[in-house]
Amino acid sequence: MDAEEFRRNGHAVIDWIADYWASLERRPVLSLDQPGAVAGRLPSAAPERGEDFDRILADLDAVVMPGVTHWQHPGFFGYFPANVSGPSVLGDLVSSGLGVQGMLWATGPACTEVETVMLDWLADLLDLPARFRSSGTGGGVIQDSASSATLVATLAALHRASKGRWRGDGVEGRYTVYTSTQGHSSIEKAARIAGIGDGNVRPVEVDDRTLAMDPAALRSMLEADIAAGARPALVVATIGTTSTTAVDPIPAIGAICREYGVWLHVDAAYAGASAVCPELRWTHAGLEYADSYCFDPHKWLLTGFDCDAFWVADRAELVEALTVLPEYLRNAASESGAVLDYRDWQVPLGRRFRALKLWFVLRWYGAEGLREHIRGGVEMAAGFAGRVRADDRFEVVAPHPFSLVCFRLRDADGVDGDAASAALLARVNAGGRIYLTHTRVRGAYALRLAVGAPQTRASHVEEAWRLISAEATAVLAG
Ligand code: PLP
16 A cells, blocks of 8 residues: 555545444444354455455445444443543554554654653643652553553562562462452452462452442451461552442551552552542542552543553562563663663563553643543433432442442332343343443342443433333333
8 A cells, every 4th residue: 555545545544433433323332243243244264366445444334333332322331431532543543653663762762752751641630649750760651451550560569579589489479469359350360360369369348338448357358368378469459440430448458558568559440530630539549558550541531442551659669570681672772771661561572652642632632621521421420320319219229429320120029129120231222222231239230321432411311311211111010
């Protein structure tokens, strides 16, 4: 593809995306394809001869689109949002066009330095503690996901807990990791990959009302495990748990971690974005105790997947844990000590110029635009929760400080709330206008409505409530 062909086809692709976004509301949120349908529309082998770009683009509509779940649809309320936006796509496009591989400062100075500054900008926007800034001992880096952030935090924690021996000798003895019963599954996965074993991830009880970690339970578990010969390496506290967005009490947890010398990682994958709003920063109190912290701009901050922002308070500890330096990567800049080499902050060696999309997003929206996006989501969710509360067939089953509301049909005479709520979810999702997912809260089946898709407006949330209410009537009528 020469430059002129690229220009022409590139314009067509941008038009295609713009048309797609404009058409979202008219599409069913979920794909109606059965398993194997997309694969069945693809030829069984790659073409022998190159094809026209027009045909490739046409097949996007014919082959791919029927199998797409529309995460950007204004009626998408499932899981957590996975926002994307114009500036994010365009920043990513530039990154693809540059094709920079920024494993070392020397292989792409701008790739490294724009990222360092963007993570400092973000730290300012969220008002994170000064120790996470690159001007001090800390610094931020983009990981592909919150799961990878938890993995590298786990490795750094092992390095610290073993006093550096883990690097050479591997895991010796029993190291333990603590998170609440509501902690994300990536914590177990990280422990498994790190060789700690997911059996050594200790689930800490939560407060029954808030579903947030009980610090007294954490202390008792640490004491019992130490007495039994275990070596506590890591506590993962969560701001905004996956099921219900519970907020763990970081000040109390942090003080305990400091007392026992345990690494504290704070996982704010979804809810961290809310800290751009000063009125929501109470959720981040106590973060000065954290050794590392992450959130996903790719969830709720208008930045396309993949973009997890991860900070450490002491970058030397992380780099010491992960660095391996073969001859072919040696270079004068690294040896000068004047640059950051992000290869030492992550699992892969290579890395893309992901900071460009953040730069585009932060400049296009500005802090004000980002706050507006977050506040809109929180307000719409609160409005929805009000609707649910006002209808005595339903109950809201957990606090909703952000933009997720967990609710269910109540148990009543002749009504099994679990079965009725599951039936309600199935009916609502089958309609194609909206999409919600579910969880269990205190053992009971609950629906989750997560607001946050960029095109979602109050009218869409109102429509969601109307549909849910009407389907509830049908379910309860049997
Ligand atoms: N942590 C929490 C609290 C989450 O809610 C999620 C995903 O929803 C994750 C971690 C994993 O995020 P990622 O897909 O970025 O690995």
